[in-house]
Each structure stands twice: as structure tokens, then as C-alpha cells.
Amino acid sequence: MVADLSGASRFAPAACSRLVIKIGSALLVDPDGKVRRDWLEGVVADIAARHAAGQRIAVVSSGAIALGARRLKLPKGGRASLEDAQAAAATGQIALSHCWAELLGAKGLTAAQILVTLDDLEDRRRFLNAASTLDRLLSLGVVPVINENDSVATEEIRFGDNDRLAARIGQAADAQGVILLSDIDGLYTANPHRDPAAKLVPEVARIDAKIRAMADGGSASGMGSGGMISKLEAARIAQASGAHLAIISGKRDHPLAAYDADGRGTVFLGTKSGSARKAWLAGRLTSKGRIAVDAGAATALTSGRSLLAAGATSVEGRFARGDVIDIVGADGALLARGLAEYDAADAAAIVGKRRDEHEAILGYAPRSTMVHRDHMVLL
Known part of the structure; x- marks a missing residue:
């Protein structure tokens, strides 16, 4: 009997040997600039359970700027100027990496840190180098924790949000799935905060003008940089490489286990039809x-x-x-x-x-x- 590969089952270990999970600043860091440690422990427990079932996972984690801004007492969450954001990122990245290494280590998992800029994935040779590193780490059972290198990135050479970065990492890691943990549980027919009649869209095969019209550019928390528009762009990149992408809520404990249980979210179906090189071309942002x-x-x-x-x-x-x-x-x-x-x-x-x-x-x-x-x- 063929398994029903719909919803959350597309991202289960049996169907998805490599998975990228993206976590935004608003979920990982509270308004006071502290790590939401209890919540993150639940996420790590979910990752460990999937790892034990044979799935290899890479994490794209925001939070460095928010954490660094608190330690440096910078205004506007460290985003008052480019220099403040770079200083906050450099300071906060150490704390962020330490937290991930500690929590993953408690579950018997080894963490690795990878910091990238836009150019690292837009240049073909550097992209292949990153892909080789990710492949080796995942084959060794390591959990790579990836973030944009905001300490050196400028407005001209940065992703600007980790949604698109997660999709590009999915390409580099040859992942079959990408899950974006969000402050909203998927794509709605309209902004659910403004329109009570808005309905969740469970599955999207093709991103057309109708789907784009449903997107809203705002980030509900004001802390992150990615809204629904950036998530649709991430979905487009993932689809081009044949990977499924899900937008699910991260505003509940053990969000991955909860998604397994109820399947609530929006899945964008992978539609790969060309070579890896063409997928890389399709995913480029410049x-x-x-x-x-x-x-x-x-x-x-x-x-x-x-x-x-x-x-x-x-x-x-x-x-x-x-x-x-x-x-x-x-x-x-x-x-x-x-x-x-x-x-x-x-x-x-x-x-x-x-x-x-x-x-x-x-x-x-x-x-x-x-x-x-x-x-x-x-x-």
C-alpha cells in the first residue's frame, strides 16, 4: 500500500531524509532580548526525535542581532544603523551558537556553525563548496546551525531574511523538505489579522498571481525581517529544486511534533524539472x-x-x-x-x-x- 504523502507526511523521516528548519527571531528571542529557552528545548527535542528516526536536519536560526542588541544595550533592537546591526550580530552570534550547541549536546547531538553571505550562495563555485561542507556534516550526523553573516553583510550583499536563506540552504544540502517556523500557521486567502473570513490554504502546487495576491509583506512581531512575501519567494526557490516547503506555526510548544499530529500549515509542492545547475539559477536572488x-x-x-x-x-x-x-x-x-x-x-x-x-x-x-x-x- 502506498503511503499518503500529503501535509506533514511529506516531511516525515521516511519521506524526507534531509530537512531544513528555519526559526525566526520572534520565536527564538523574547521582547526583552532573551532566548526563549524552554520553547527552544522543545524544538531540540523534536529535532532529536527525528534524528533518531534517521532524518538529518540543518537549522537556519535567526536571533543573533536581537541577542546582541540586548547585551550591548543598543536602541531599536540593534537596527538603528547598519553599524549597530553588525556589532549586535557579532556579539549575539556567540551566544546563539553556544545555546544551540548546549541544547543539542544535551540530546547527544553535535552542532556545527556555518555563517554565510549572499555572495557565498550566488557564486557557483562557493555554492558548491558550501554544498560539500553541508553534505559532509549531515553524513556525519551533525546538526549544522546556519545564519546569515550579518556582522559583515551590507544592504547590497545580504539576503535580508532567513526564509530565502533557508530555501537556498535546502538546495545546497540536497534536502527534500524545508519547514519555516513562523508567527502565523500558513498562507491565508487574506490577512487573518484584518479579515476574519480569511481561510488557511493547505496546499499550493504553483505560485501564480492569485497566490501572490494573498501575501502580506508585514512581520507580525516587528522583530524579524521576513513577511509572507519573503516566504513565497522561499517557496519558489524550494519548489525549483524539487523540495517541498511548509509554513507552520512556531507559536506552540514542540512545534514539529504538533505539526506531525495535526498537519496544520501550508505546503508548497516541489516541482523540480531540470538539473541541479538550473535549480541553482532559478534560486538566485541577483x-x-x-x-x-x-x-x-x-x-x-x-x-x-x-x-x-x-x-x-x-x-x-x-x-x-x-x-x-x-x-x-x-x-x-x-x-x-x-x-x-x-x-x-x-x-x-x-x-x-x-x-x-x-x-x-x-x-x-x-x-x-x-x-x-x-x-x-x-x-
Whole structure:
């Protein structure tokens, strides 16, 4: 008899050998800037039970800035300035790591700390290095505890929220599931704090305009940086790599065990259809430039074709051959992402031109495409 892989069962050890769990600041740290230790002990007990059942788990844990701000007596929770946030993160990260190591150690589990920046996962070589480290730690039965390295990150080179970081870590760890512990128990048809008729959406197969319209950018606590919009983006990244992602409530004791019991939450179903490299491309949060295309080229792309210069209408940005660029439609909507076959100047020179014109324009034998389908992913 085939097991019913729906809801919480998709994240059970039998169906999900590797799982990423994300915990936000509002759940881990109280308004006074102290760790909610009793609650966290319950989470660790849940992790230990899953580990004993054969599941290997990585944790993406917020809380460093909130903890550090209290110790340094910084205003506005350490977020009054970038310098305050960096100082608070550097101070709080030690306390956060110590707490995780202590509680996991009490359950016979070994903790490891990994701090990353956006660039560590946007650069392909560094992404593969991170993936190798995670793979070895998980194979050794270690519980990696990951956070953004806010002590050195700036606004230009940071994730900004740990929801998307968790999804990217899920890709790097080759996880089958990602669970976001939240201050809300899933995606609702409308903001449940404002609309009493709002209903919980139990399952989402595809994130379309209707689903996006349900999102609300606010964080209920005011302490964290991720609202429902960031969670939908995390779900998109996870889905691209074939991993299921669940948004569940962390505002109850033993939240993972409680989810196992009642299955209350929203599950975004993984829909992997390409290679690991294409999943990495789909999950990227930055690009070096973009090429706009006409309606005919947009249709060709959705049919699995490469991007030809004849269908391009404009080029923006500064990029070299091999850099990641976005491909957008006439209305500016993102259609695809891929690796450029030309640098920006040469790409701009052949926009809208037939292939037999390229050599005279460029002064060298042209390449067959601007972005090849083997190095492109539809979004």
C-alpha cells in the first residue's frame, strides 16, 4: 500500500531524509532580548526525535542581532544603523551558537556553525563548496546551525531574511523538505489579522498571481525581517529544486511534533524539472543585467527554445560572457534566467539583428544564441 504523502507526511523521516528548519527571531528571542529557552528545548527535542528516526536536519536560526542588541544595550533592537546591526550580530552570534550547541549536546547531538553571505550562495563555485561542507556534516550526523553573516553583510550583499536563506540552504544540502517556523500557521486567502473570513490554504502546487495576491509583506512581531512575501519567494526557490516547503506555526510548544499530529500549515509542492545547475539559477536572488524580448521570443522561450538576438529588444546592465542575466518580456515581467553568451556591449550591438548580420557587426564569428536553453531556466 502506498503511503499518503500529503501535509506533514511529506516531511516525515521516511519521506524526507534531509530537512531544513528555519526559526525566526520572534520565536527564538523574547521582547526583552532573551532566548526563549524552554520553547527552544522543545524544538531540540523534536529535532532529536527525528534524528533518531534517521532524518538529518540543518537549522537556519535567526536571533543573533536581537541577542546582541540586548547585551550591548543598543536602541531599536540593534537596527538603528547598519553599524549597530553588525556589532549586535557579532556579539549575539556567540551566544546563539553556544545555546544551540548546549541544547543539542544535551540530546547527544553535535552542532556545527556555518555563517554565510549572499555572495557565498550566488557564486557557483562557493555554492558548491558550501554544498560539500553541508553534505559532509549531515553524513556525519551533525546538526549544522546556519545564519546569515550579518556582522559583515551590507544592504547590497545580504539576503535580508532567513526564509530565502533557508530555501537556498535546502538546495545546497540536497534536502527534500524545508519547514519555516513562523508567527502565523500558513498562507491565508487574506490577512487573518484584518479579515476574519480569511481561510488557511493547505496546499499550493504553483505560485501564480492569485497566490501572490494573498501575501502580506508585514512581520507580525516587528522583530524579524521576513513577511509572507519573503516566504513565497522561499517557496519558489524550494519548489525549483524539487523540495517541498511548509509554513507552520512556531507559536506552540514542540512545534514539529504538533505539526506531525495535526498537519496544520501550508505546503508548497516541489516541482523540480531540470538539473541541479538550473535549480541553482532559478534560486538566485541577483543578476548582472537583463535582456528584454518581444512577444515572439517570449513564446519561443516557453516552448523550450534558446534566446536569439533577433527576438531581443534591449540590453541593460554590465555583464560578461558567463554571467547570470535575467530575460524579461515587453511588460518587464521576469520570464527566465540564464548565462549570457555575450558581454553586455556585444549583446547590445546585435539586438534585433539576424544571425547572418552578426559577424559584420562584431568582427568575429558569432555564437548561435544570446542565452542557450541548456543554460537557462524559466521562471
